[in-house]
Structures are given as C-alpha cells and as structure tokens.
Amino acid sequence: MCLAIPMRIVALDGVTAVAEVDGVSRRVRLDLLPEVSLGDYVLIHAGLAIARVDAAHAEETLSLLRSLADEVY
Amino acid sequence: MKYIDEFRHQGLVQDLARRLAALAPGPATVMEVCGTHTMAAARFGLKSLLPPGVQLISGPGCPVCVTAAADLDAFLALGTRPDTVLASFGDMLRVPGSHNSLEGQRAQGADVRVVYSPLDAVELARQTPDKAVVFFGVGFETTMPATAMAIRLAADYSLNNFSVLCAHKTMPTALRALLASGEVRVSGLLLPGHVTTIIGAAAYDFIPGEFGLPCAVTGFEPVDMMLGLESILRQIESGQAIVANVYTRAVQLQPNPRARELLDEVFAASDAHWRGLGVIPGSGVTIREKYARWDARVRFPEVWEHLAPPPPSACRCGEVLRGVLRPYQCPLFGQACSPAKPLGPCMVSSEGACAAAYRYERAG
Secondary structure, three states: OOOOOOHHHHEEEEOOOEEEOOOOOEEEEEEOOOOOOOOEEEEEEEEEEEEEOOHHHHHHHHHHHHHHHHHHH | OOOOHHHHHHHHOOOOOOHHHHHOOOOOEEEEEEHHHOOOOOOHHHHHHOOOEEEEEEEEOOOHHOOHHHHHHHHHOOOOOOOOOEEEHHHHHHOOOOOOHHHHHOOOEEEEEEEOOOOHHHHHHHHHOOOOOEEEEOOOOOOOOHHHHHHHHHHHOOOOEEEEOOOOEEEEHHHHHHHHOOOOOEEEEEEEEHHHHHHHHHHHOHHHHHHOOOEEOOOOOOHHHHHHHHHHHHHHHHHOOEEEEEEOOOOOOOOHHHHHHHHHHHEEEEEEEEEEEEEEEEEEEOOOHHHHHEEEHHHHHHHOOOOOOOOOOOHHHHHHHOOOOHHOOOOOOOOOOOOOOOHHHHHHHOHHHHHHHHHHHHOO
8 A cells, every 4th residue: 555656747836746657647746845846756655745756866776786786797 | 667667677686686595694584564565575576585594474564454343344334324425545445344345335335435545535525515525544654644635635625524534553653562562573674665755764763773673664666675685684694783774765764844744733643453463552643633523533423332343253364464474374365265255354455465475475
C-alpha cells in the first residue's frame, strides 16, 4: 500500500499540479512539497506528492554503483 | 520510466548479486518491515540471492493485514446505515471481517466504492450530497497525510456528509513494541522508504541505539533493496549498527516539515489495535476534537454500541505478522486458505506475506 510512483510535474497551478508517467497524467497535490518546480520528479502516493526525487542523489547512487561494477569486470 | 528503469538495470543487479554472494555475515535473519517490500522482494526473487545462512522474513508493515477485524467490522456496520457510501482503498475489499467482507457486502447491495485517494472520497461526497460518505483510513505514515488533507478539505468545504473511520497506524512505535517483546529474533531491518519520506530516517535511531540492530532505509526497486540488504549484512559482518539511508534520492534524515504540521493539526497519538500484535500504546492516531465532525466514531457512535467482538479464528496471520511463523508453516496455507479463498488478510492483500509466498515461493 505504501507504493509511490515517480512522476514528472508537467503543469503547476498553486498547490495542485499535473504529474505524468508513461503517458498517464493525474492531478496531484503539492501541499507537502512547496519547493517543487516544473519538470521535477516527485513520488506520488494517494494523490499527494510525498517526496521530491533528488536527481543529484539518484545520479550519485548510480555512478557509485557503476564504478563499483567496473572494478569487477 | 525514469528513476525506475535505472534501479532495475540488469548489470547493476547482477553486480550487486555477486557482492551479496561474497558476503559471509554468518546466520542472520533480516526482516523486511514493509508490505510493499515483501511483494517487491518476492517478485524479483531477492531470497534466491541471499548468502548462505541469511534469511529474509516479513514484518508487520502490510496495513491491510494489521487492520484489526473489529475496525473492519465497524466499517462494515457503518455500511448498513441508510444512504451510506463506504469508500475504501481497493486492497481492503476482499479482507474477511468477522462475518463478511466489503466485497460480500457490496454483492448484498451495499454501496461500496474503491477510491485511489481519500481526496477522491471527499470529491465523491461533494457530488452526492444526499449520501453519507465514510472513508476507511488505513495505512501508515505514507498514507496519513492524504487522509489528514481530506479531513481538512472537508472542513474547508464545510462538508456535512463526509467522515473518516480512522484506523491509521504509526510504524516506529510498532517496531519498538515488536523488538521489545523479544519474541522474534532478527539481526537487522530493511526499513520502509516511503514511510520514511514522511517521518525522516532519524525516527529509527532507537533501533541501533536501544536494540543494537543494523538498519537500512531502502527504496522498492531491485537495486534499492539489494543495496539495503548489502548495507545490513556489511554492518553485521563488522559488528556495527546504524540506520543507513540507501534511498537518498527520496529520503532525508528529518521529517517532512509540512507533513508533520498537517498530521499534528488533524491527528493526536492514541493506542491502536493491530491484528496479531494486539493493542500497542501510542501506535495509532485519532482525529482531533477540532475535526470531530468528520470522525465517523464521533458521528455514528451507535454503530459501536451494537458491535460484537470478533469470534476466534483459526487464521494465524498474527504470528506471520510478528515474524514468528513463516506462511508455509501455517496448517491452513495453500489448503483451506489460498488467494482464491482467503481466510486471513495476509493471504488477501497483494502485499501480504502469505499471498507473496503463495504466488512466488510455493513451488520451492
């Protein structure tokens, strides 16, 4: 039940926004994340954006993993 | 999909699998606390990647499974009132109450609607002013802000025909009770990433602090869960115990301040009855008096006056939820109890340990 899907904010209108993933869009509320801007990825759960997906941290995790993987090969 | 595909990347998964296999933490039992983790782990076969001696068990983090039969019975009883619409998350529909389920009651003519969000239930109430819409508020901290917001919206609209039967539960309090009971012996915990976006990773500091157990807050993709597991096993190997955050793209140390504010405004901490764990002091919430108009318990107290306590059941979900019984050890598993004819919530919910075991592990 705690599933939350990363969706991209494609339209902003105060505390509501339109978020999109794979061509599916949905109106969501941004009350918990006032700092969100257009184009950001957010985790959506039950119609509410509960967290901003931090692109820098995501890249950091992935590049660390890729570099560790390179050491093996 | 961005931020999903990268964390399912086959090369990274294979590399992590190799790294996991090279670890030798000795015999260890890791509990995945969250029901969404239970299903994710079963689906991609995480258990087959564990080093020798390491086992993964499910915990109490499936909201549908831990909802007390008495709360479901009350919700079903609310549905027998005239002109009442029951609004619920779809997961709850087939869960057996003492005498019926939401699905069964709907077949008998009750108006039961599945909603994706409590906000949709508020919208439903606005569109059907001649009906009383009651939303069943279940779930952990991930879901609680949406319910709080629905109540606040109903207040903003002065909606008279919307209320919430609040059965929400808080995760850290339950974990403390579970660990303090000493009944289940775990060596580390995979902590629920999305609950933690709301409450912050520091909420679990007591687990290494008081119980000396390694923890990792993880996301839900294969790479996330393997990273979490690797962190826990490395902590075990080195005799360390911290709350590692391997879901840094979504989770911070501190709680989301807006969510905290919203939850504090609408809810007050209270005792809660968990299926299988009993009453845990301070592990639930009630709706504050300021919002009593939208509290189904206050609005319809007569429903509780006539409610009989749930009869005893042969279902052993309680032990499964406490991590002391594996699904296949239950004599009902796969026999009297299956996803087609579930006797207990752990077999009904798509995130239940029994449903996951039935679907993905039965052959083994």
